[in-house]
Each structure stands twice: as C-alpha cells, then as structure tokens.
Amino acid sequence: MLLDLQDVSKSYPTGEGVLQVLRGVSLSLDAGESLALTGESGSGKSTLLHLAGGLDRPDSGAILFEGRDIAGLDDKELAAFRRVRVGLVFQQFNLIPSLDVAANLAFQARLGGRFDAAWMARLTARLGLERLLDRYPEQLSGGQQQRVAIGRALAGRPQLIFADEPTGNLDEATGDAVLELMMSLLPETGAALLMVTHSMRLASRLGRRLHLAAGKLG
Amino acid sequence: MLGQGFAVLLSHWRRHKLQFAMLVLGLALATALWSAVQAINGEARASYARAAAVVGQDRLEQLATPDGARLPQSTYIALRTAGWLVSPVLEGEKRFGGERLRILGVDPVTLPADAAQVNVGAADIGLQRFITPPGVFIMSRETAERLKGIDTPPIRISDALPPGTVLTDIGIAQQVLDAPGQLSRLLLAPKQPAEVRPLAQVAPGLVRRAPAVESDLSRLTDSFHLNLTAFGFLAFAVGLFIVHSAIGLAFEQRRPVIRTLRAVGMPLRALILLMIVELLVLSTVAGLIGVALGYGVASLLLPDVAASLRGLYGAEVPGTLSIRPSVWGLGLAIAVTGTLVSAAARLWRIASMPLLAPARPRAWSLASERALRLQAVGGFVLLVAAWLIAQFGAGLVAGFAALGAMLLGAALILPLALSLLLKLGERLSQGVIAQWFWADTRQQLPGLSLALMALLLALAANAGVGTMVQSFRLTFVGWLDQRLPSELYVTTRSNDESQKVHDWLASRSDAVLPIWNTEVRMFGQPVQVYGIADHATYRQHWPMLEAAPDAWDSIASGQGVLANEQLARRQKLTLGDMIPLDGGHSLPLVGIFSDYGNPKGQVIVGVGLLVKLYPDASRLRYAVRIAHDKAPKLAEDLRGTFGLPDENVVNQATIKAFSLKIFERTFAVTAALNVLTLGVAAIAIFASLLTLSGMRLSQLAPAWAMGLTLKRLAWLEILRSVALASFTMLAAVPVGLGLAWMLLAVINVEAFGWRLPMHVFPMDWLRLFLLAVASAILAALLPALWLARRAPADLVKVFANER
C-alpha cells in the first residue's frame, strides 16, 4: 500500500465558528492505481486531497505513506516529501508566470534533484509542447497550460499524482483530451493517481471511485 | 444608501490597518518636509522684505555719494533751502554689550509717508522723548530679547523692523555712532516741486539712485533658498510615490467590493463620489498631520539656517518661526491635490470598468516589457536634454533644470536597467531556485519600480551631495590655511586707537599687516575693496587662480588690481581688463584669487591706493605675524594694554574654527534633509513590499506546493529586497557622481560664483551602500516574517476552486 489514510478528520475556523470538513475518512491507494474522488461542492474532497498531498495537516488520524505517517513530519520534511514524492495538478494550472514553459516543466523535477533530460524530452513530445517551450504561461491557452502542468507534475517521476478538478477550467473536448493524455502517461511512470472531480463521466474513466458526502465517505 | 456605501468603503481600512498607516504616514511625511522647507524659506523672505522696506528703500529714490561714503549735514540743508524735499538718514553699526546692532537714524518730521514704518507720535513714544537724549530705540521683539540686561537707551517694540535693526532719531544716531553732522544718505519724497535748482548745482557730489526693488540680500540668498526648495520638492515627490502605491493597492483589493456594491444597485457616480470624498478626508487628515510635523521640523532647522545666513550673508533672519497660515494652507492644499492626482488614473479606470469585471491584482503588477522600454526611452531623452541644458544654458534656473532632468531621466531608466540586470542574473544562474529567484524578481519589478526609483533618487542625492560637501571641506580647509596665514587678527575701535595699536605692535611682532577695506558699488553690485600691504605673506600664501607674472609688484606700486573668482565670473573678467575704481581711476586686473564662501565680489589694491581713493575706508583691522608660540602672550599683552575685548584680538585657529563652523552649519541643514529623504524612500520600499505582500501569496503558493519551505521563501524575499537595493545603489553611484559634478561645476558656480575641484570618496559610498542594504533588509523583514508564519490553510486557499 502506497498511501493509507486512516480516520482523518479536519476542521477549519470560519467567521461563524468551526467548520468540520472531514469526519473520520479512510482510504488507501496502491502504486499504479487511479482513484476518483467525487462529491458535491463543500463535501471536503479538495481538503482530503490537500491532506493527502502533504499540503496541510489533519486534526486527527494518520496519513501513511509507505508506512510512515506524514502528519507527524515538520515543515522541512513535508516540503521534501512534496518535492520528491508528489506531483500536483490544479484546476487553475498554477504555473509559475515568470518562467517560460521549459523552465516550468523542469521546475519541480530540478527542485527535487530528479531531472532527467531524456524523460523530459519524451514528456514534452508526448504532450505536444515542443513548439511552446520558450513561451510564457500567459501566452498559452487553458488546455496548453494544463498540459504544461501535467508535464511539470510528471517530470520528476513522483510516486503520487494528485489532481484537483484538472479539467474544471477547460471545455469538454479539451478536458477529455487532457485527461486522456494524463491517463496514458501514468503507466510509464508507475505513479498512483488520486483525482478529485464532480463529473461522474470523468470519474468513470479511472480505476476506482469513492464518493464523499458531508465529510464522510459513502 | 450613501452612508452605507461609505461605511463599506471605509471598512477596507479597518481590515488593512497597516496599509492605511502607510498611506497616511507617507503623505504626512512628504507634506511635512515640503512644508518645513517652505516655512523656512517664507520666514527668511519675510525678513528680507522687512529689511528691504526699512526706510522705504524699496520704494523711494535716494541721494547718496557714489562710493557710499557719508555726506555732511550741510548738504541736506543746502538741498532743503533750494526747495528739494529730502529727508536725512544715518546708518551704522554699533556693538552694545557684545551684540551687534544696525542703527538707523531718521527724522520723523520730514520722513516721507512711504518710509514711515513706525508711528513715532504714538502714545508710548512721543516725539519729545524720541528726539531728546537719551532718545528711544525702536526694535523688534527678538532684538530686544537679545539686549536683555544690556545698557541701552529706552527700548520700544515694533515688529515692522527686521531683526538686529534699531530705529532712532537722527540726532541720537549721530551721537551713538560718533558721527556728528554726518548723514549716510537722503530719501527723496516721491513728488518733488516742479521748479527746483538742479541737483548738480546744489549738491554736485551726490548721485540719484533708484529704489532697490529687489534687495541685495534677497538676490544673494536666492541660491540658498533655491537649494532648500529643490530638496522640498524631492521629498514631496518621493512621498507621492508612496501614496501612489498605497492607493493603487487599495483600489485593486477593493474591486470585488466595488463590483458587489454596483451589482446591488449603487450608482457608479455615487460610488466615485464616495471614493473621492474618502480620499479627501484621508488626505486632509494626513496633510494636517504633515503640516504640524513640518512646523516641528522647521522650528528645529531654523536656528541652523538663520546662523548660516547670518554667517554667510550677514542676513538677519529670526531664529523662531512665526505661524504663517499661507504656508501651512499651501502645504495642506498640495497634500490633497497630490493625492487626488495620484488617484485620478485609478478612479478613471474604475469609472470605465464593466460591472462584473473580475478582480485581477496580478495584472496590476505585471507590466509589459514594452512599457518599461518606452519609459527608458523617455529617460534617455531627458538625459540628453540635461546635457544640452548644461552645455548651453546659463543661470541658476537652467542649472537646476538640467539637474532635475538628469535625475528624472536616470530614475526612468532604472527599471529597464534593473530588468536587464535581472535577466542577466537569470541567464547566468545554474540552480533552479536561483533561476526562479531572478525570474520572479523581474516579475516583481513593476510593483516595486516606483519605490526603487525613489530609492535611487535618495541614494544619488545622498552620494552626490555628500561628495560635494566633502570636496568642499577638503578644499576649504586648505584654502583657509592660505587665506588666514597670520597668527593674530586685531580689530581696533577707532581710527585713533588703530594708529596707536599699530605703532605698539610694530616693534613687538614680525609684521603688522593692515586689513583695511570699504564697500562700494561696482558693476551695479556691492563689491568689497581691500587694501593690503606688500609683504611676503601674501606673495607666498595667497590662493591665486590666475596671475600676471608681476602681479604682486603691480599691486604694491598701486598700478594693478586683484579680483576674486566670484566677481571675475560674474563680469566675465580676464587678466588685463580695466577695473573702475573711485574718482575716475581705472586699473588693470592682474590676478584672480579664489574666495570661497563670500557672496560678494571683492577687489584688492595696494593699501596706499586704498587710503588715497577711499579715505573713509575702515582702518580698524590688522593681521599680525609673529612666531606661533609667542602669539598668545602678545595677544594677552595687547588686550591688557589697550583694554581690547577678547573678540577683538583673535588668533588664527579661532577664526579658522569659526569659518569651518559656519560651513558645517550650512551643510548640516542639507545633511538633515538628505537623511530625511532617505528615510522617506525606505518607507516607500516598505510600503510597496507591503502592497505586494498580499499578492505574493498567490504567486508563491505554487512554489510552496512543489516543495519549498515557507522559511526558505521568506529568506528569498529578504534576499530579493537586498539584491534590488544593491543594484539600485550600483546605479546610484554614477548618478550621484553626475549630480556632484553638476552641483560643483554648474550650480555652485552659478549660485556662488566659485568652483571647487571634485574629489571622490569611495568610503562614503561603501557606507551608503551598507545603509541602503540595511534599509532594504528592514523594509523586507516584516513582510518576510509574516510570510514565514503563514498557516498552510492560507496558502491552500489559493488553490481553492472558487476565487
């Protein structure tokens, strides 16, 4: 088992008091698996993703990666965890605007010291980004940006890919194409995919599906 | 509804208190500095006006001798008997208990109405008392304070008189100044009878002089005040930068609120109006604070300014500030106007914004490369203009215009220069973080560019003025040694005493050199005429800039004249030109010498010639040469034998120290303003960083998500600030040097008439560099700390699906 969430709870303080987002959620993910998390907005699926990706810490419960609880790691170790083990794809692409496409693609991989030129070249070709390498993110279309984001996430060959509504800002045709690309690249890296989506149609393309409702898995 | 809308707008400040504080502080500081300078200048100018108006010399024609020597009272009677409507004036200086006063004697009965500033007939004076010894001294309150405890005739207060000037009856003045039957000049009533005997017949020795519309004093001190004004403007400009950034951020952050308000139904016009009102209230409050601060700053600086003016020009300016509503009102008005102008562009954009436009703070900070390039082109144009003006322009205004163009041009070029430097850094860097650091910094640049331009100006000003001051000091000290080579300087109190002292000293010292002088009007300006003896002291030490080979011999034989640099420059004199002296004498110019710090022209002739041409010249001062170690004893003996007060027998070291002190005080004011300006620039950076910190989060979140710790990111923020400040400092060095050169070679020459060689002081630049870096670190510290302390939840929010 690559990733194991055990009875994870998370709440956030808001203006009206404490909002309990997750109530004792458990799930597990194996290497090479793809898991879709569905649910209504506000059901906590993004929060779950963030916790799993080491972007935040749970109030209670354990998040085990290869048997180690990442919830207990300090900031530096969490950062290291994210650098090397995790690739993130967001709805808003979140590319680094001051770097060109080539630098963006290589950013995380180089940060984690896992840059592989050959793999990079192959990724670039597969994602159809050869002619866009010296452009800047603001000059790209949504679909192109997302492809760069995917490339960035996969460049370091992380063990975990977390995608939060990756097609949310794209039209249906582009979104399908992007997802297709991502799914096709996964087996080459051997990474596990945890994807949050509210679209049943997309969810059905993944191996497994879990549904979150009001902070609980159902 | 308006009230509610206003409340909503204001609530923004409640949440962003620091932003609010920055806006108010920036505007207040800028207003303070500008108002302080204006107040100081205003105080001085009012004082000059009073001095100029004394005995109506700015409105009435005068009759006087051509060389300014005193005329006999009988001339006045002769003119009167011939039908001329004239009024006598006697003027002179006298010390009362160590305080030097300018005594002005007038005849209140014949004084023309235009010249009567004081009502002598008033109840507390009375004509009888005024004219009967001991008479009455009328003076300003401040002068009376200076004379507390000193024995003088009865004093009456009138604030129409400038400081240090005393009005009294002409008879009393003649007594006090030991000038029986003598007058300084005659005032002409505006309307003279039609049939009077011509002046040449009645009083052939007199010339008719037009009213001095612009007093000598006002002209002389113009440059000094221009300097101060320039600084005031600089400070205000820097302050407006701060205001501009703060307002910019506030507007962008409030876009959602504005969108909501409009969607709910608030009319656009009302909204704009509310925002204008909000700005008015804010700027008025900040302006009032600024004006109050400015008053404090001016009060602190004024004594130094007054001392400088007194030492440099002999101008009397009160050391206390009077409240002038016009100055303060103007400060407030400028604060409000400046704010509204800064905000005008943003208000316009809001006005033309479609109802549901999304908030795009990132767009605000992302400016295109093209814009930077355009700006840089503008900067180059200004630099070229500056060079052209410097080459072909003349006069102080042209000098300052060139200076301003140079500074502004450099500032406009800075962002592009920095951008290029950063691009270079990106290309040269190896690691991914380094590369990202440079690229990200370049992205930050537009948001920081205003603050950095302000920093450049402040640093360049500091470097430039510092270089000028240091060059000055270096040259001045050396020059003082040349100008004051004698060991003792003696001032006697009467011609009689002068002769006795001379004889007494002659046998006890190596040489007794007369420092006899008078002041005349030559080339339409006041010029000092000095007579010197022929002595090796002069031949060896005198700081000559240019000299004919036998210059000193010509002087000694009364056939040549020396002129100081100021006069030579002003009148474009070269060796061999004829200089008009009194009584129709004209002598060739045989040398030009440097005379730093003297606002007046000066001419030197042999002392024999001086006495011949100007028998009324002051003959009271001597320089004494004697072995250094014997000087103190000689001074003691001299004082004891003749009962001379301490200050009348001074040794060289004291004079040098005094001269240096005046010099230091003059530039203390400049130094103070420099430091304040630098402080304002540092605040500008801080404000900009604060401005951007809100947006930083969304820009840094991706990097954080990908595995950079917040701590690391915070350090990078500080490093970024240091890098930018360092680069700016790098750019400031050539600009500062250019500024120094302009100050020394152009401005100073136009303003004062003498030119100093420029020296460079790298240690000063190093110090300034460290100061800049320290300010940058301080400015970046708080935002960086906040960043490091952020909860992950805040960062994660960036990735929230709903924006």
Place this chain on the structure above:
Amino acid sequence: MNVRVLLLLLLMMATPALAQGFAGLGGDAQGFAVPERGVALSFPQDHDAHPAYRIEWWYLTANLKGADGQDYGAQWTLFRSALAPEERPGWQSPQLWMGHAALTAPQRHYSTERVGRGGVGQAGVTLAPFSASIDDWNMTSRAPVSDDALSALSINAAGDGFSYNLNLDAKGPLVLQGDHGYSVKSAQGQASFYYSQPFYEVAGTITVDGKEIAVTGQAWFDHEWSSQPLAKDQTGWDWFSFRFASGEKLMGFRLRDAGDGFTSATWIAADGTSEPQPPGALTVTPLAWSDVKGHRVPVQWKLALPAKGLDVTTVPVNADAWMDTQVSYWEGPVRIAGTHPGQGYVEMTGY
C-alpha cells in the same frame, strides 16, 4: 508726511492727553511762559522767536491785483511749535516749524505746506538781519539798519502750480493789538502777545500754472505768540483783517464756543493809532454758507461795529479757499461792501 506726527506738532504735548480746542491750542500751558498784561513789547527783539512760549506765528496776507485785471490773494505763514520751553542746539531742538503758503486766484485756490525741525538750519527766524524761512520759502528784511526791520520785506514761496515773489514796503507804523500788545482771547482770560504791520504796499510777480503775472496790492502782517491761546471749550475762530478805502483798518475776530462766542476788535486809524474795542463790541453774522471741500463754511459775512458806524458785508474772491494742509482751515481774500468799502482777508478755523 506722517499724519499723526504733524498733529502731534500742533498738539504740542510731550505726554499723551486729549486734544483740546481747535488743533489742541486749548491745551494746558505746562511749563511754558504765559503772556502777562503790562509787559512792554520792544523791537526789534520781539520780531524774533520766543522759545519760552509754546506757539508762535509770522503771518502775512496780501490782497493783489494782477496786470490782467484779476483779483488775487497771497498768504505766507511760518508757525513755530515747541515740545519744550527752551532751545537746544542741533537735532535736539524741541522747536518744530511749519510753513503754509497759498495763492488765491478767482478760478482756483492753491495751497501747500512745509515742515521741519529747528536747530539744524532748515527752518527758523533770525534777527540781524530779520529773516523767517523754511526750506526755500523766505521772508527777509530789506530795510536799512536805521529803520524797523519789518518796514521793507521780500517774501517768496512756491508750491504745486504756483509761486510768488513779492516786495513789501510799509507805509505806516507797527500796530500793537489789544492792550499794548496783550490780546485777550476769551472771557476766562486766555491771551497772547500780538502786533501787526497792516500798512504794506506790495509789488512783485506771481506765477499761476506757469503763467507769470505782475501784481501790485496791499498786505497785512501779524506776529503773535502765546502758550494757551484758546480756552478748552473754544472750537475755532473767525478772523478778519480789513483795509478800507478811507485808509482806516480793522482787525477783528470771534472765538466760537458752546455759547455766544467771544469777539474782539482793534480799530486802526489811518495814521496807525490803534483803538482797541471792548469785547463784544464787534458783531459778526454769517450770511451765506457753502460746502467747501466737504466742510460747511460761512463764506459771506456781515460785520457791525456801531461805535465806528461800521456795517459791512464781505464776498470772497474765491469761495473755495480751503487750505489743503494737514491742519486745514479756510483763508482767502474778500471784497468789502457797505459803509466802509475795501478789501481784506478772512480766516475761518474749526469748521
């Protein structure tokens, strides 16, 4: 000139006090000498200034006829006012001098003034030879040493738009006013020393607006000095000097106060004998009023002196004869009609 200062000249006060009477002439004597009855006037000494007294004037008025046939009038006055009852040398002198000069032409009245301090030579009176002057205005004796200094004078003055240069020759003796020169001014007993020389024949030139005109005529000279010539409640006076065709002359004045006023007169016979009239003998009645430079002034008079059978009326050569000086008053030549026709001068103050 500073207005207040000039007022101060005439206020003659060393200490602040309210102005009393016209031009403060009703103020206290305060240390100054006071005229006494029975003191004999002697000449030429009494032609000179009397520094111990507070105020003094040398006053000349002339009725002239020009070569162009027009009637003219000329006035030359030197006032002395003292801040202290003594003389000190140089600028310390407490004597202040003021000159008034006027020329009345039928179409226009010209007036001007001068001020100056004593002790320095700008203004003053000297005795040997007699000369009263201020700035370039002079009244100088032309008389030989054997004769009275005032028997032959030359006077000159100039102002805005006018000037004159006149020679005066006396055809009669000096006339002492009042009781041998002691002239009472009010019921309370205020008095001054006062004598006149009313017998001048005049010849000279006047210049009016650039035009020079030869003139002849007659002139009247007064010299008066005192320290408190008015009572506190007296607001001003009307003064008349008349020369009748018969050769007789009349000097009369009325001092106005809250009540009926105080009149006094001296009848001068053609040979110069003076017959002082008792107070109240002369009656004066204003006949017609006129608005002159913002002041309401009686410009036509009726005078009656029953003891001499006098009943005359006066008509001014120019009704606008207002003196444009700091202390202003009306002074101008008049023509006399009635029982004793002739010409004269009228002075009216306090209006």
